[in-house]
Amino acid sequence: MRQRMTRGLMLLPLVLGLGLAIWLWGFGGFATLEIWAAEGQREVQNAMARMLRRLRGGDAAALAGLMWLCFAYGFFHAAAPGHGKLLIGGYGLGRRVPMLRLSSLALVSSLAQAATAVVLVYAGVFVFNWTRQRMVDTADRLLEPVSYGAIAVVGLWLVIRGARRLWAAWREAQAHSGPGHHTHEDGSCSCGHKHGITLDEATHVHSLRDAAVLIGSVAIRPCTGAVFLLILTWRMGIDLAGIAGAFVMGLGTASVTVTVAVLSVTMREGALGQVMGGPGAARVAAGIELLAGLLVAVVATQLALSALSLL
């Protein structure tokens, strides 16, 4: 009975996720969301300019207001478009990764994205003497396709690894056919054989490198809003407020990407929970990884091509 209840609970995120998807696609939820986000961005953008003026005019209290607006800007920005969510979500589905770790990844990659904007603007200003147009163009036209390209590579990577593990699981099944060998008392999905990579091992061995790649591919393309803010504050002589603001924007973005991270992990674990304990768990996990990787790769490639064609 208790097990059945647990199973039911595990299904909950799946049901919620499907419901969300039906609302988003079937009932124009996406448009509603996007209209709301665009309107929000516009309001915030106006308020931000007023706050910058006040700050420059010596009103120290405006700093807190500016930070709050930056957070809101990042949030609205991420709620509408933005590819960080795709990567984090795909990864959370594809790899078995603890929720806390994926959430941290989401957070760090948003902050790294802010850092890119800071580096771009200040390098542009001091090293290359670029105009505003040039900096915005660099962010939009050059770094965007590069970033999507990097995400496609991460997708492919998930595919290859999933395929390899699927192959390994299949070979093992061939080598020791018969029940008993693979079911463990504790119900874990570890195969227990050194020549096969376990989920845990895979998660640990590659996590650092994965993390770097994940963060990097999100961070390559800075957000235009942050670039606007940084250029403005540099011109106005309130550089530090701008740099802080860019990072707070990153936090606002992270509030969305972290939500996606939590959702994707919950859904993956919920789905896996259905077959956990069975001999097929490892194969199913590898299959999920492969499929999620494929999805990320295909969509990101498409995005990279669209971004390139805008050049």
Place this chain on the structure above:
Amino acid sequence: MKRFLQTCATLACVALPSVATAHPHIFIETGLKPVLDDTGRLIGIEVSWRYDELYSLLVLEDKGLDHDYDGKLTEDEMSRLKGFDQNWVDGYAGDLFIHQGEAELTLGPPEGRGTSFEDGKITSIHYRRIEGAAPGHPWLLQAYDPTYYTAYDLGLGVDAPEGCEVKVTQADLDRAYTLVEEALYATPADPEGNFPEVGEAFADKVELSCVSG
């Protein structure tokens, strides 16, 4: 396995971004004032653009204006601001499109009609000549940036000449965003490599019909 496929699809889709082009960074309130001649032909249009405050501030900072940040510009500063948005590069259509029936009318280059700065927003007005419009037929006016980097709305209204009727049809945003998604996920991508320009779908339609004098 099917269920897992669905799970993946669901989640990856929730996480999907729209596209850069579905995502404006500059917001402009637009005002349109069509001008007719005695015979009822459309001969020109006055266009007002009021920029959002952040972009206005960017422009002022670019030009080094309003250093005291009091939100007021001196006369000298105003003259330096004049025409800042009227040096158009080749191929830029001025984000205004006018059709009469099937035919797209040709609009001339912008002629400055003044710039102002109030409440943190720059408003810039320009006039464009129109040639080749026929009298008596309705015109369709739309203000949009094809790439949707700038979002235009009709916040400053349509000021139609006497005896004209204006009908505004709001953009179907639901359809616009659907269009973006379809364009984004269409396979294979356009062989020419052109991402369809979605800006038009976000634009309100202004229909202007005037009783021929």
